[in-house]
Amino acid sequence: MSDASRGRGEIVMPQATRQFGKLFLVPAPLDFGCDEDIDLKQVMPIGTLCAAANITHWICENAKTTRAYLKRIDACTPLKVSIQTQTIVELPRQVHKKGDHLGGFDAKPLLTPALEGQDLGLVSEAGMPAVADPGSSVVRAAHELGIQVIPLVGPVSLLLALASSGLNGQNFAFVGYLPQDPQDRARRIKELEQIALKSGQTQLFIETPYRNAALWSSLIQTLLPGSRIAFSSGLTLTKAVNQSGTAQQWRKLPSGKMPEGLNNQTPAVFAIGI
Amino acid sequence: MSDASRGRGEIVMPQATRQFGKLFLVPAPLDFGCDEDIDLKQVMPIGTLCAAANITHWICENAKTTRAYLKRIDACTPLKVSIQTQTIVELPRQVHKKGDHLGGFDAKPLLTPALEGQDLGLVSEAGMPAVADPGSSVVRAAHELGIQVIPLVGPVSLLLALASSGLNGQNFAFVGYLPQDPQDRARRIKELEQIALKSGQTQLFIETPYRNAALWSSLIQTLLPGSRIAFSSGLTLTKAVNQSGTAQQWRKLPSGKMPEGLNNQTPAVFAIGI
Numbered sequence: 001m002s003d004a005s006r007g008r009g010e011i012v013m014p015q016a017t018r019q020f021g022k023l024f025l026v027p028a029p030l031d032f033g034c035d036e037d038i039d040l041k042q043v044m045p046i047g048t049l050c051a052a053a054n055i056t057h058w059i060c061e062n063a064k065t066t067r068a069y070l071k072r073i074d075a076c077t078p079l080k081v082s083i084q085t086q087t088i089v090e091l092p093r094q095v096h097k098k099g100d101h102l103g104g105f106d107a108k109p110l111l112t113p114a115l116e117g118q119d120l121g122l123v124s125e126a127g128m129p130a131v132a133d134p135g136s137s138v139v140r141a142a143h144e145l146g147i148q149v150i151p152l153v154g155p156v157s158l159l160l161a162l163a164s165s166g167l168n169g170q171n172f173a174f175v176g177y178l179p180q181d182p183q184d185r186a187r188r189i190k191e192l193e194q195i196a197l198k199s200g201q202t203q204l205f206i207e208t209p210y211r212n213a214a215l216w217s218s219l220i221q222t223l224l225p226g227s228r229i230a231f232s233s234g235l236t237l238t239k240a241v242n243q244s245g246t247a248q249q250w251r252k253l254p255s256g257k258m259p260e261g262l263n264n265q266t267p268a269v270f271a272i273g274i
Numbered sequence: 275m276s277d278a279s280r281g282r283g284e285i286v287m288p289q290a291t292r293q294f295g296k297l298f299l300v301p302a303p304l305d306f307g308c309d310e311d312i313d314l315k316q317v318m319p320i321g322t323l324c325a326a327a328n329i330t331h332w333i334c335e336n337a338k339t340t341r342a343y344l345k346r347i348d349a350c351t352p353l354k355v356s357i358q359t360q361t362i363v364e365l366p367r368q369v370h371k372k373g374d375h376l377g378g379f380d381a382k383p384l385l386t387p388a389l390e391g392q393d394l395g396l397v398s399e400a401g402m403p404a405v406a407d408p409g410s411s412v413v414r415a416a417h418e419l420g421i422q423v424i425p426l427v428g429p430v431s432l433l434l435a436l437a438s439s440g441l442n443g444q445n446f447a448f449v450g451y452l453p454q455d456p457q458d459r460a461r462r463i464k465e466l467e468q469i470a471l472k473s474g475q476t477q478l479f480i481e482t483p484y485r486n487a488a489l490w491s492s493l494i495q496t497l498l499p500g501s502r503i504a505f506s507s508g509l510t511l512t513k514a515v516n517q518s519g520t521a522q523q524w525r526k527l528p529s530g531k532m533p534e535g536l537n538n539q540t541p542a543v544f545a546i547g548i
Contacts, residue, residue, distance in 0.1 A: 042319055130443045131436055136439075141440075142440070143504075151435075153427075159430045159433050163402050164413060166404075
């Protein structure tokens with residue numbers, strides 16, 4: 001945040017914001033890119049669906065999938081205005097690629113509708129926006145402009161994964177993706193294991209589709225026998241799976257075989273810890 | 275996990291578990307100990323409420339508040355059996371005090387009903403069990419016994435706080451409570467700031483009621499001017515508040531004054547980052 005952009009660099013208090021629209025953080029179901037569409041009402045509170053149905057201006061990763069999501073919301077709770085008349089703006093590529101905090105992206109212009117009194121929705125492809133997904137630059141800009149930020153309740157794959165891992169949930173970190181180069185990846189796994197051993201902090205990370213097998217194999221080969229490895233995939237879906245065991249136990253699977261329920265192409269969350 | 279306790283120390287595969295009950299991780303609303311009771315349906319998906327209403331055996335932190343929660347669920351979705359006939363077991367004190375991972379607690383005996391075919395619910399006082407709350411020893415024991423673990427969707431204060439902080443959500447850690455001793459606390463804050471500066475990892479922590487003012491003052495005095503401090507309190511409630519700014523900006527508040535919306539006694543989540 002530059003002080004110049006804020007005038008005197010003072011914190012804008014909520015009472016100054018009443019004439020502004022609000023920025024709603026709208027979670028999305030976890031079935032994106034999966035074979036099934038789950039019933040929204042099963043995983044989204046009616047409060048979230050109603051709030052989303054009232055929004056007419058959106059900031060998203062992908063306008064096409066946002067329209068598809070709005071269609072699903074409309075089937076549960078009629079939208080205030082038709083999908084065709086919604087204003088939907090995509091985050092620029094630089095944010096997708098480099099992340100909000102490296103791209104040097106100024107999201108303030110995206111928030112103009114809120115300054116003019118319109119509520120805005122920030123949505124990602126799956127789960128909570130700005131958590132393991134782009135969007136924090138938009139939230140930061142909202143704070144800078146004195147626009148109220150309202151996070152709505154919905155599924156968050158990382159937290160469902162952590163809760164179901166059986167690993168320490170009172171001290172944990174999410175570190176994003178591991179390096180793709182095999183040697184760098186093994187080095188990073190050892191580094192994360194050392195943090196877990198030293199502090200008890202569970203280390204969560206994710207992998208892109210078609211890389212689960214390589215990551216799994218590296219985890220099994222690299223970690224100490226007593227370290228625990230948990231994974232989950234498709235949580236909240238009918239094909240949900242989560243398992244947890246020590247590296248020593250996982251090594252008893254036939255060589256090169258992933259555990260049942262973990263396949264190479266489905267997005268998965270991994271956790272290692274003590 | 276000891277191999278002896280598992281027989282041959284092999285991973286129990288899900289297909290072996292079909293005759294067992296399941297362990298449901300049941301989130302609770304974030305209004306515990308607050309002045310208001312929010313409408314459950316606003317913050318809990320109907321899928322979660324229905325799953326909870328079908329459970330007859332519970333593991334919890336506090337039986338009394340669990341019964342109160344069940345009464346609220348019953349008002350939304352009738353319980354399968356009356357509250358009086360529910361089996362409710364509390365986690366032992368050692369888990370509350372030392373945490374699941376230091377207490378050396380074996381939760382397997384608590385899971386006997388699941389081995390006999392009954393579904394079990396694990397619930398904490400607020401938010402997701404086993405996340406910033408006790409319960410991971412129960413989840414771990416379920417994996418060891420081959421009992422399927424089903425996390426349900428609901429509010430999680432940490433993730434709502436992170437999403438609404440405007441800080442990096444693609445690399446973050448939750449580190450629990452900071453030390454109470456002023457010097458130790460300042461040292462820990464510097465340490466967390468160094469991690470954030472070095473790796474970009476947002477650091478989240480919580481404070482117990484009646485300590486927010488001391489923590490706030492320490493953050494303001496200790497952090498570098500450009501470091502960001504965000505806090506949130508009462509998210510999902512009518513008195514929800516979240517704000518974010520640099521230490522330099524926060525220092526412009528009158529000396530010793532906390533930001534509007536943050537009071538000394540309400541549970542709050544703090545985040546620092548770059």
